[in-house]
Amino acid sequence: MTAKTLSPNLPAQASETSQPAGGHEAVLEFEEGIGALFGDLAELFGNPRSYGLIYGILFASREPLAMETIAERLSVSMGSVSMGLRRLEEFGAIERERGAGRGTALFSAKLEMRLLVGGFLRERVLPRIAATGTQVETLTSLLPSLPPEERKISTQRLERLSRWHSRAKSILPFIEKLLGGG
Amino acid sequence: MTAKTLSPNLPAQASETSQPAGGHEAVLEFEEGIGALFGDLAELFGNPRSYGLIYGILFASREPLAMETIAERLSVSMGSVSMGLRRLEEFGAIERERGAGRGTALFSAKLEMRLLVGGFLRERVLPRIAATGTQVETLTSLLPSLPPEERKISTQRLERLSRWHSRAKSILPFIEKLLGGG
DNA sequence: ATATTGCTTCATTTTGAATTGAAATCCATG
């Protein structure tokens, strides 16, 4: 973590000379693999790939990592890493450790999938489901102004939607528990 | 469905004059609202918004709709609608009805959420989960080449990942059942 | 206090996914 504080932001293309010592090629390959795995999963559910990459590299790493290290390994800007770390922290999926008497903060993954999944459900899915509730209400208030021949069928469809909505809402905690890996 | 076959592809900005008769403004607003709702949900899980819009308009509609009608109402090109309909059909969420003795095919939504959710899980999630399995295997084969001090912890993390993976795989059917709305 | 280093923010740029649109294909009908 010494020196090299110039260019606070550049993507830093994998400086070949900065590994601890011993040049353990395979360690990087391993980390990259785990990163890719989480990156793919993140993408699948509509999250930026980079968030997955960041979580992955932390998940794979034996020790907590500094922002700069993460930026270097992933070849992305500090800005991106900062954003991603914040989001992951909101999800409750990583931990920030502001080492006492120390400039740089260190980050580590909380290993329980439960937290990652839960964070996603809480931060992304729940708000969306709530919004769906509002939308259903709005649509319901529209029913009276529909022409009679439409009204009946529209009411039925809306009811179906409404039932599904309450169901989905009440079931989220179970999903979280199931997918958390018990 | 008669006439107006010129311009087979243009986005067709909501021709104000082509409603059946009676000018039921509210019906369109209702359809649009349902469309938006499904559009948002589609987006949430990383699907193109337009797929949701298409499903939504079909879900709201009393009668089956032709491609051209859908394209007009959503103001998108026939190409997009064609793509979207195909995907939704693969999901098993809509039905194509090639009316006997008739040029144009008609589409209608299957109303059971079960099918929509199931289709998404089957077509999108399952393949991705399978890929994750492969990735875990690949990474496992990498373990021996890691330096000893890394090997132990990496093995543990991979095991954790592997456990989560099998669990997720075996639990998908339950999720489908739960979210299907019983 | 002040300088220095670490981190965040956000206007701009980039990038890749979704959409378009025109050509190719399909398929019912005369």
Added chain:
DNA sequence: CATGGATTTCAATTCAAAATGAAGCAATAT
């Protein structure tokens, strides 16, 4: 079995989401 409309395909384009990076802010060290 030829025609014409309906549908699909896919290269090119568009556009929104993500990444960049420089300026601003905060924390730490001097």
